[in-house]
Amino acid sequence: MQYVCPRDVCVGCAVCIDICPMKCISMQFDQEGFLISVIDEKNCIDCGQCLRVCPSLKTPIGNNGDFEGYMCWNRDTIARINSSSGGVFSCLADYILERSGNVYGAAFNENFNLIHMQIYSEESLPCLRGSKYIGSNLSGIYIKVKSDLENGKYVLFSGTPCQNAALKNYLSNDYEHLLTCDFLCHGVGSTRYFNDCLIYLEKKYGSNIISILFRGKQHGYLKPTFEIRFANGKIYKEYYFLSIFGYFFRDKLCNRESCGSCKYATVERFSDFTMADYGCSDKLEQPLREIKKGISTLLVNTEKGRKVFEQVKNNLVYVERAKDIVISSSPYLQMQTSISKDRRMFFYDYLTLDFEEFIKKYYSVSKKEKRKMKYSGKWNESPVQFLYKVFHKICKL
Ligand SMILES: Cc1cc2nc3c(=O)[nH]c(=O)nc-3n(C[C@H](O)[C@H](O)[C@H](O)COP(=O)(O)OP(=O)(O)OC[C@H]3O[C@@H](n4cnc5c(N)ncnc54)[C@H](O)[C@@H]3O)c2cc1C
Structure with missing residues (x-):
């Protein structure tokens, strides 16, 4: 069997499938139950496109660690309660949906397979909410995102840092209407x-x-x-x-072995936003009931992110945090997850x-x-x- 990149490095993002002009790459589960991309050698023309976009082989240019950090939560209590931390993802999704755009994120299908889905209405948003700690299948998603953007649509793409890197590599250009958000990530399970x-x-x-x-x-x-x-x-x-x-x-x-050598567990961010669980490691006074409903840490990483944050911030309760506090309370801004x-x-x-x-x-x-x-x-x-x-x-x- 021929792989796009070594099995212990592949992150299972599926971008190679979408870029392949010969459609000769497929996602398969390895023995341990992680998606990996496999090349059908008979039809491969060695064009190298899969290597060009692979986030394990090519890292997009980041922001040099230049971000603003916030502790925040969504003012919409229902969205907040039904999200994993403070519901900041839903706030960004609302911004896009209000502009008749499409939101991409991970949801279970009817067979409980986790896949990335496109949604375009508020009613469908709940299925994207919440962390699911296994790998999501993104086959076909990069093509859809690009097509939306070329048709002038607003798009929010949410995923792991490596999936965001895959999208950046796939698109090559920046699109005005594209908003990207990743999260601090300790990897996915089998x-x-x-x-x-x-x-x-x-x-x-x-x-x-x-x-x-x-x-x-x-x-x-x-x-x-x-x-x-x-x-x-x-x-x-x-x-x-x-x-x-x-x-x-x-x-x-x-956990996935390649997550133990993740290149994206660093302060160098390239998505517009990075979401995370609020770490509570500093002694910021917060009433206990607020902690109970969930609080997010939000990193605003780019100029585009700053402009959007200005427009959505009234839908959040937020407090700006000193950068060193954000970094010290977020382990996956400093190093990748360990593997037992x-x-x-x-x-x-x-x-x-x-x-x-x-x-x-x-x-x-x-x-x-x-x-x-x-x-x-x-x-x-x-x-x-x-x-x-x-x-x-x-x-x-
Ligand atoms: C696999 C994984 C590992 C994480 N590890 C950490 C960590 O170590 N430290 C930390 O602070 N935060 C981590 N998070 C992020 C955190 O759990 C929250 O998802 C984040 O704070 C956003 O919360 P929210 O309340 O704003 O939004 P939520 O409504 O909870 O939104 C979650 C978002 O993540 C997307 N998503 C969910 N599951 C997956 C998946 N398997 N693959 C890709 N996208 C997915 C959804 O589509 C949605 O956009 C992790 C999340 C995941 C999915």
Whole structure:
């Protein structure tokens, strides 16, 4: 088999598929369950277009780390609650939709495959909201974005930094109506492992899945819940980091290997905006209830980004942050994610054992871990808030 770039470097962005004049590249899952691009050698004419646009081989020119950083959240509470952090993505999407433009982002299709989708109405926006921690398939998307832009449409493209780099390489030119946003990224998990979890849970709950939510905010933004709803009304709900998927993603066991050598985990940004979870590492005074609903960090990276921020900022509650604070509280502006030394063993067992056997061996959340998760953050409340809650509980008795 011939690859566009080595398997451990390929990010699975699929841009090579869209650029190939011979249509002889396809996306396939490797054994571990990550999308990689494979060339059909018979039809390849060695034109080199795939190498020209590959974000692992070519890095777009960035902003030299020249950005403004904000702590912010969307004033629209519904959009905010249903987003992973402060709902800043929805605010940018609204800007484009109000101009009759198209928004591109990752959503599950009816078979729960994660793909990039084009949406053009407010009603479709919810499917793009929320982080999904597996790779999205973008085959055909770069062609659509370019066609929209050539037809004068406004476009918002949202994706990982490497997907944004792929788009920049693909387009070559800047387009006035194109707005791009990436996010700080600690990589994606194995789609094959994720799908196996879904099959396992469907069997366990005796019903088909109807919805998946990686980061529910029932217990607040700082303690996300992984929620899967089934057709028979049952729900699998677990703290994300203790869930059947998040537990291994947290420990960097089921993550994509190439994310460990990501070139884009740096202050050098080239998308107009970079979104991130608000780190809370500095002692900025924030009422606890605001943290619970979710707060974003937003980096405005380009001149175009600055102009758009001026137009959308009234829809956000925002506070400008000093650059050094933003950088020090955002690890993936400084270095790429690590990959666990146990990853090889994890995948060896995953690929050789029966899935239920594998889960028995690896997935055992201790009571201590559960307790720790349940009570973490409790003591962040101010003494007044704490006493108020105790008082309330006593009154209820
Ligand atoms: C795989 C992944 C890793 C991340 N890692 C970090 C991190 O380490 N630190 C950090 O601060 N923030 C990280 N984020 C970003 C963070 O979780 C929020 O997505 C971001 O702050 C925007 O939140 P929001 O509330 O504004 O928007 P949301 O409504 O949550 O919007 C999420 C946006 O991300 C897009 N998206 C979702 N899943 C994917 C995917 N798999 N591939 C491509 N695009 C996708 C959606 O289309 C949407 O545009 C990560 C996100 C993802 C998807």
